[in-house]
Amino acid sequence: MTTSVSIKDLSLSFGNVKVLESLDLEVAQGEFIVLLGPSGCGKSTLLNCIAGLLDVSDGQIFISGKNVTWDEPKDRGIGMVFQSYALYPQMTVEKNLSFGLRVARMPKAEVDARVKRASEILQIEPLLQRKPVELSGGQRQRVAIGRALVRDVDVFLFDEPLSNLDAKLRNDLRIEIKRLHARLKNTMIYVTHDQIEAMTLADRIAIMKNGVIQQLADPHTIYNKPVNLFVAGFIGSPSMNFIKGDLSGTTLSVDGQANIPLGNYQFANQTNGASVLGIRPEHIVVGEDARKMPVQMESEIEIVEPMGADTVAWTKIAGQSLTFRAAAEVHLEPGQKVLIGFDPGRGSVFNAASGNRI
Amino acid sequence: MTTSVSIKDLSLSFGNVKVLESLDLEVAQGEFIVLLGPSGCGKSTLLNCIAGLLDVSDGQIFISGKNVTWDEPKDRGIGMVFQSYALYPQMTVEKNLSFGLRVARMPKAEVDARVKRASEILQIEPLLQRKPVELSGGQRQRVAIGRALVRDVDVFLFDEPLSNLDAKLRNDLRIEIKRLHARLKNTMIYVTHDQIEAMTLADRIAIMKNGVIQQLADPHTIYNKPVNLFVAGFIGSPSMNFIKGDLSGTTLSVDGQANIPLGNYQFANQTNGASVLGIRPEHIVVGEDARKMPVQMESEIEIVEPMGADTVAWTKIAGQSLTFRAAAEVHLEPGQKVLIGFDPGRGSVFNAASGNRI
Amino acid sequence: MTTEAISSGFSTGPTATTGPRGPKPKTVTIGRIGVYAFLILSAVFFLLPLWVMIVTSLKTMPEIREGHLFNWPALLTFDPWLKAWDTACTGRDCNGLKPGFWNSVKITALSVPVSIVIAMINGYALSFWKYKGSELLFGILIFGAFVPFQVVIYPLIIGLSKIGLFATLPGIVVVHTIFGMPILTLLYRNFFASLPIELFKAGRVDGAGFWGIFFRIMLPMSVPITIVAIILQVTGIWNDFLFGTVFAGRENMPMTVQLNNIVTTTTGIREYNVNMAATILTAAVPLVVYFISGKWFVRGIAAGAVKG
Amino acid sequence: ADVEVIHWWTSGGEQAAVSVFAREFDALGGDKWVDTAIAGGENARSATLQRILGGDPPGAAQFNPGRQYEELIAGNMLLDLTDLATKENWAGFIRPASISEACLVDGHWWCVPVNIHSWNWAWASVPAFEKAGVELPTSFDDFLSKAPKLQEAGIIPFAIGGESWQINGAFGVIQTSLLGLEKREKILKDKDLELAKAEMPAVFEKFRQFKQFSDAGSANRNWNDTTNLVVTDQAGLQVMGDWARGEFGVAGEKAGVDYACLALPIDHPTVSTGGDIFLFPKQSDPAVEAAQLKMASMMVNPQVQALFNNAKGSMPIRDDVDMSLADDCMKRGLEIIKDPANIAVDAGRWQSNDTTGQFNDLVAQFWADDAMTVEAAAEQYVTILQNAD
Amino acid sequence: MQSVLGTTPMIATAIGVFVICIIFSIIWSFTNSKLFPNFNFIGLAQYERLWANDRWNISVRNLAVFGVLSIGISMVFGYLLAVFMDQRIKQEDLFRSIFLYPFAMSLVVTGLVWQWMFDPNLGIQSAVRQLGWANFEFAPLVKQETALYGLVLGGLWNGVGVTMAILLAGLRGVDSEIWKAAKVDGIPTWKTYLFIVLPMMKGAVATAFILQMTGIVRVFDIVIAMTQGGPGVSTQMPAVYVIQHITDRVNVGQGMAAATMMLLPVIILIGLQYLLQWNAQRKARKAA
Ligand SMILES: Nc1ncnc2c1ncn2[C@@H]1O[C@H](COP(=O)(O)OP(=O)(O)OP(=O)(O)O)[C@@H](O)[C@H]1O
Ligand SMILES: Nc1ncnc2c1ncn2[C@@H]1O[C@H](COP(=O)(O)OP(=O)(O)OP(=O)(O)O)[C@@H](O)[C@H]1O
Numbered sequence A, B: 001m002t003t004s005v006s007i008k009d010l011s012l013s014f015g016n017v018k019v020l021e022s023l024d025l026e027v028a029q030g031e032f033i034v035l036l037g038p039s040g041c042g043k044s045t046l047l048n049c050i051a052g053l054l055d056v057s058d059g060q061i062f063i064s065g066k067n068v069t070w071d072e073p074k075d076r077g078i079g080m081v082f083q084s085y086a087l088y089p090q091m092t093v094e095k096n097l098s099f100g101l102r103v104a105r106m107p108k109a110e111v112d113a114r115v116k117r118a119s120e121i122l123q124i125e126p127l128l129q130r131k132p133v134e135l136s137g138g139q140r141q142r143v144a145i146g147r148a149l150v151r152d153v154d155v156f157l158f159d160e161p162l163s164n165l166d167a168k169l170r171n172d173l174r175i176e177i178k179r180l181h182a183r184l185k186n187t188m189i190y191v192t193h194d195q196i197e198a199m200t201l202a203d204r205i206a207i208m209k210n211g212v213i214q215q216l217a218d219p220h221t222i223y224n225k226p227v228n229l230f231v232a233g234f235i236g237s238p239s240m241n242f243i244k245g246d247l248s249g250t251t252l253s254v255d256g257q258a259n260i261p262l263g264n265y266q267f268a269n270q271t272n273g274a275s276v277l278g279i280r281p282e283h284i285v286v287g288e289d290a291r292k293m294p295v296q297m298e299s300e301i302e303i304v305e306p307m308g309a310d311t312v313a314w315t316k317i318a319g320q321s322l323t324f325r326a327a328a329e330v331h332l333e334p335g336q337k338v339l340i341g342f343d344p345g346r347g348s349v350f351n352a353a354s355g356n357r358i
Numbered sequence C: 001m002t003t004e005a006i007s008s009g010f011s012t013g014p015t016a017t018t019g020p021r022g023p024k025p026k027t028v029t030i031g032r033i034g035v036y037a038f039l040i041l042s043a044v045f046f047l048l049p050l051w052v053m054i055v056t057s058l059k060t061m062p063e064i065r066e067g068h069l070f071n072w073p074a075l076l077t078f079d080p081w082l083k084a085w086d087t088a089c090t091g092r093d094c095n096g097l098k099p100g101f102w103n104s105v106k107i108t109a110l111s112v113p114v115s116i117v118i119a120m121i122n123g124y125a126l127s128f129w130k131y132k133g134s135e136l137l138f139g140i141l142i143f144g145a146f147v148p149f150q151v152v153i154y155p156l157i158i159g160l161s162k163i164g165l166f167a168t169l170p171g172i173v174v175v176h177t178i179f180g181m182p183i184l185t186l187l188y189r190n191f192f193a194s195l196p197i198e199l200f201k202a203g204r205v206d207g208a209g210f211w212g213i214f215f216r217i218m219l220p221m222s223v224p225i226t227i228v229a230i231i232l233q234v235t236g237i238w239n240d241f242l243f244g245t246v247f248a249g250r251e252n253m254p255m256t257v258q259l260n261n262i263v264t265t266t267t268g269i270r271e272y273n274v275n276m277a278a279t280i281l282t283a284a285v286p287l288v289v290y291f292i293s294g295k296w297f298v299r300g301i302a303a304g305a306v307k308g
Numbered sequence D: 001a002d003v004e005v006i007h008w009w010t011s012g013g014e015q016a017a018v019s020v021f022a023r024e025f026d027a028l029g030g031d032k033w034v035d036t037a038i039a040g041g042e043n044a045r046s047a048t049l050q051r052i053l054g055g056d057p058p059g060a061a062q063f064n065p066g067r068q069y070e071e072l073i074a075g076n077m078l079l080d081l082t083d084l085a086t087k088e089n090w091a092g093f094i095r096p097a098s099i100s101e102a103c104l105v106d107g108h109w110w111c112v113p114v115n116i117h118s119w120n121w122a123w124a125s126v127p128a129f130e131k132a133g134v135e136l137p138t139s140f141d142d143f144l145s146k147a148p149k150l151q152e153a154g155i156i157p158f159a160i161g162g163e164s165w166q167i168n169g170a171f172g173v174i175q176t177s178l179l180g181l182e183k184r185e186k187i188l189k190d191k192d193l194e195l196a197k198a199e200m201p202a203v204f205e206k207f208r209q210f211k212q213f214s215d216a217g218s219a220n221r222n223w224n225d226t227t228n229l230v231v232t233d234q235a236g237l238q239v240m241g242d243w244a245r246g247e248f249g250v251a252g253e254k255a256g257v258d259y260a261c262l263a264l265p266i267d268h269p270t271v272s273t274g275g276d277i278f279l280f281p282k283q284s285d286p287a288v289e290a291a292q293l294k295m296a297s298m299m300v301n302p303q304v305q306a307l308f309n310n311a312k313g314s315m316p317i318r319d320d321v322d323m324s325l326a327d328d329c330m331k332r333g334l335e336i337i338k339d340p341a342n343i344a345v346d347a348g349r350w351q352s353n354d355t356t357g358q359f360n361d362l363v364a365q366f367w368a369d370d371a372m373t374v375e376a377a378a379e380q381y382v383t384i385l386q387n388a389d
Numbered sequence E: 001m002q003s004v005l006g007t008t009p010m011i012a013t014a015i016g017v018f019v020i021c022i023i024f025s026i027i028w029s030f031t032n033s034k035l036f037p038n039f040n041f042i043g044l045a046q047y048e049r050l051w052a053n054d055r056w057n058i059s060v061r062n063l064a065v066f067g068v069l070s071i072g073i074s075m076v077f078g079y080l081l082a083v084f085m086d087q088r089i090k091q092e093d094l095f096r097s098i099f100l101y102p103f104a105m106s107l108v109v110t111g112l113v114w115q116w117m118f119d120p121n122l123g124i125q126s127a128v129r130q131l132g133w134a135n136f137e138f139a140p141l142v143k144q145e146t147a148l149y150g151l152v153l154g155g156l157w158n159g160v161g162v163t164m165a166i167l168l169a170g171l172r173g174v175d176s177e178i179w180k181a182a183k184v185d186g187i188p189t190w191k192t193y194l195f196i197v198l199p200m201m202k203g204a205v206a207t208a209f210i211l212q213m214t215g216i217v218r219v220f221d222i223v224i225a226m227t228q229g230g231p232g233v234s235t236q237m238p239a240v241y242v243i244q245h246i247t248d249r250v251n252v253g254q255g256m257a258a259a260t261m262m263l264l265p266v267i268i269l270i271g272l273q274y275l276l277q278w279n280a281q282r283k284a285r286k287a288a
């Protein structure tokens, strides 16, 4: 695996505010990395550092093995796609696509060829003579991607490229980006705060918080083995249930009201004391199926949210609220008493103080 | 069932552009109606007509039995919550809540009581002395709801109240609005283009397109028995699979390559000819379970999107692309050949020409 | 529509579709009358002086001496206009305003674009290419907007004569550029600050530099605010008298110097009608600019100036 | 060579006069008069000074006799005309001698006086006085006693414009007539503070008496609009310089019949030595310098003086010119000027513009502000005089 | 670097013109410079004379009154016009042009015309009297007490249109949902304009304010054209004082002392603003 983008000990401050601190990140050639995190955690800042649009305070950035820390954006071999599209409003689509190439004084024939190729890939040939105002949101976003495409670069940077679009279009374009990656095999670094995008697109996801990468792993690991409470709570919708209790040995005692046996949970480094058991809503089963589970309990349903494909219900155990997901066919209604069950082995246990997985 | 809001034969044009045409809508007392539709279909316009913020071109509007077609917004007994919050930036939260009441010269004690009640319901008491800039997005939206709440009205109107918030917050506030409705039992008319919101909140959903209500029904019906192709395609994510074919009797022949028996589909008014079978991704099962289904076929997986809780896979049958959803545990990968099956009885069949359900 | 609404009000359908229907009938409210009354009164206030100027310019001197400032001339004459344009004395020469007109055109045509382009670059740099001290410079510039012109004149004269631009056309252009700079830079800075920063970033990724982004991306986008700048500068420069007399040099004396020569006199006779005609003639160019592009003025301001 | 001349003669009559100079100069051959007119003395003078400073001095520039250009002399920025003046014996024919003082500094000639304008005139409307049934006044006190009669007849007795130079001009004339030339000179030239303290309150007192006989519209009024009140017999009397005669002329009025010009003080008329002079800033080009000298010489030439002053309506700076075209008023002025004892030297010779300006401010303020006491005004007058340089 | 290069004119102007001029103004204000600036230092004598001078003191007071009135009325009147223009009126273009055109006229012309209008024998007063109201009085410029207000009126005529345009642009920039919210809340239109929309237009108000301030501090032309500082010295302004001393009265030292005094409040104001900004930043940093 060759390294495409390598970030070493990167720090960045705006005045006194430290936004990124000693950040390291290695991205392999052809990898699709998604930076995911709450607003203001420094995702865009990191991306801008990679692009060379912000001057780093400390650290180094390598792209394709070359130290580009001090290079101009255009010399880094990157293309970038922005949330607000950032198309040049006074230029036609064609001009937008070719602008960078013309600035670089590329021969006309070559420019045309590249524009042609990019517009074929993105299926925007009929739009070439239009101006951005005459395009729909999705078309604009495609042109924005095209502008990165024509540059024929190794690394694509996306800063929330889809978040200005409506749900339907977002879905469609997401697939398109996925196809594009499959076809081009470039390295892509993609910023988003939409987890569906992150889960479906990424080879690896970097979950960030306050300028620090919390976990960098493939989506499956992130989803199923979050390293800490933050990651666990951030990923998943409806979000993971957290049951606070006191752990001693393999038993979590919840408020003295209930004891949850964690016998089949694989502890990494078990520590007794205040702990949190995280269990995903879809890992809680209801009704007859619950009887097969290691942990079972009666509970009363408070709210039911039918989502079409499935239903989300809210209940409480030992005074702590719990969400679970059931198939749309299962009939649930508020006030109903049901048996629920789950396998703690599929959950995650965290130390309440440090928040880290144990 | 008493009628709370009743719209009769409503039309509205901006200049020559007809945005709404002969629209009728009856909303029952205490009902939660969601207006759902693509951007520009006239949802906001309809809401503004109800609120009295737009002068209708024709038709009548009744609220609580009173003809309010010519009434001022403030006299209609409505409260409204906006997407951009529309809080008065220079006033504290308390002033924001009470401004309308004070302008109406309500006695001070009464104003205070109402503000107190609203801020208790919305749990914004600690914020009362802050200004909007000092609030987070979610808090702002809560204050915006509070401003409608203090008016003590029969009908609440929401215009995409959550779409400026991030996913996590949107989920939380959605639940809050649901709780609020359960508690207050007011009539609520809610505009959104987020289907999760629509599905989970609505007693009934009105799906709009080009200023016309396509279907007005409870979420379950909308989801499972869409009246036409538009509604079927618009609702559900990933969206419904459409298999085009030729219907004769109860057999849909797809491109001559496959015949799908629609024996257990309940036709409303069967018509032969070019037809479309719609089948939801979650109604397609894979592997061993598929063997139990009336329709079964082999197919090759093209793309796999792991979503965490479950996985979406893309495949093709008879040359037409098909998406299906599987549990996260099911291992799927591109290129893999799998057996898939579904029950056409759970699907929907539409006449290709009219687009209507048959 | 209204009749329809009424007739449907009387229809006795089976449902309760009685009562108001359709658009709310438009009634002439007191408020509406008030709005127009206020606007019209204001308009009168703004138009009155123009009226006085016009009627006076069409009167003969004896009639002016009678008073009746606002009356339409009893004896209509266009001689004052001819005289103002063509034969009024502005010193030894009696050629009216005519000769200075072209000087004014020359000065304005050169100074307006130069001052605007420079202010545009300033605003652009201040928004996208801040450097250490750039904000301080801007602060000083804004401060300079409050300095009375004459305070600055001496050093400027010395400076310009050192570089050989004193009393030349380029010299007056420099002076107008300097004094237009504070407000124009403020306008452009606010305008560029309101543009999405991503446009700038996209330009940099595309490899355009300071000038590339300026000329190829920002300049074409700044049309609305440029219209505001043009209006401000055309009126300011065209109406300038002070700098024209000192810095333009004898050959380039602007029209306002001649207007002043016609209108002002210490110990001579005053011809008010000619004065007024000359005044209107001199103001004609900025007025025309206003009436042509005034529509864009508010929009242009909205595009930039209103952002904090 | 071209000689650029900055001046502020822009009105119709002034234009005729400046054309004389230009025509005569051009007629000398070889050189050309290049005209730069900038209306308003202040504007023109500032432009000249700023252009000299900027190293682009005009060839000649109009000024008023005074001290405004003394730093130019000290800074050696003006062309020294002494040789020419000696050759042509300017000192011999320029009269009264006091007007050459403006240009003759420490034995060197630095400028050319071209005309004399006197402030010491009152312009009276004969029909207005007739209408009121009173004779023309014989002194200021006489006027003040007749003024109420004029007022009763609906006539503005004392016409004055509100510009500070007009007020100050009238004040100067009244001051001269009250103090007499000798005391005036003691105060203004020798800065005799004691004398000023003693005499000035009376002057201010007298001046204030005039105010009640002026009209409400006087503020900001131009001098010629004011004169027009006399022309149209709406006002009785205006104190104004000899240039006011032009207004009567344009209106077709006849001296003695329609209006009367009264040389002031009426019992012992004097002439003040205002007027215009020309400076010749130093040039780098010798050809221009030669032309400047030619121009200077031309300006004092008797024929040119005659033509120029007839056109301008001012008095020539020499005796030996043909002023037969002059009207009665001017002839009377020319009569008075013959006696050096009748010359009231322009105060600008003794005071800097700064001091003059301060006096202007004070007098204008005193005139406008009835709350300002005579004592306060006199006190300030003395203070200004004390600080004058 | 390019940026520094590109802004050379700005650097030259800011440093080369304004900073140097101001420094020299301050230096010369301590000298007895007459026609030409010199360096004969005489301490604070110029300032002593300045503040002992009636006319200067009146000028400063006048500027304060003129400034407060002009800005106050211009803002109120301009905002009213903007609000009324915002009522979907017909002929908006026409009205806008009418309100704006005076700005195209120079202040000299403005002053001249209004001087006429205010002339008791020629202007409005006599016109109204001729209509029959024999005792009608409206000639502000002829009285010491009212002349300043006449100036204010003339200045307003010239500049209100621009204030109106800026505020109108600001009005149109306010989120339309705010309007809807206010309507649903039943807040009367005028209250919405006053208590809700106006406070939201800080940017527009600031722009209008700066534009007017620069004009007011430097007010000169219109005074000369309308009143020449009179009657008496009742409408003198600091800028007129400065300019007259630098030019016709050939007392540069005195003029510069006055100029320095004029700049002082501006320096203090700007300094104060920087201080406030810095403080706010520090606070924000602490909070973060
Ligand atoms: N130019 C700047 N000056 C000062 N602080 C800044 C600047 N740009 C960003 N920040 C701060 O840096 C932090 C990280 O910002 P960044 O834009 O990288 O967040 P983000 O993760 O991209 O958030 P979002 O999802 O909202 O885009 C934020 O706290 C932000 O306030
Ligand atoms: N003031 C207006 N003038 C002219 N056309 C308008 C105006 N307001 C809305 N429209 C048009 O009316 C149609 C419906 O607009 P509306 O705002 O109701 O859509 P919407 O369903 O709320 O869309 P969105 O989801 O984007 O908010 C659109 O085509 C829009 O362009």
Ligand SMILES: [Mg+2]
Binding pocket: A043, A044, A045, A159
């Ligand atoms: Mg970001």
Ligand SMILES: [Mg+2]
Binding pocket: B043, B044, B045, B159
């Ligand atoms: Mg909408």
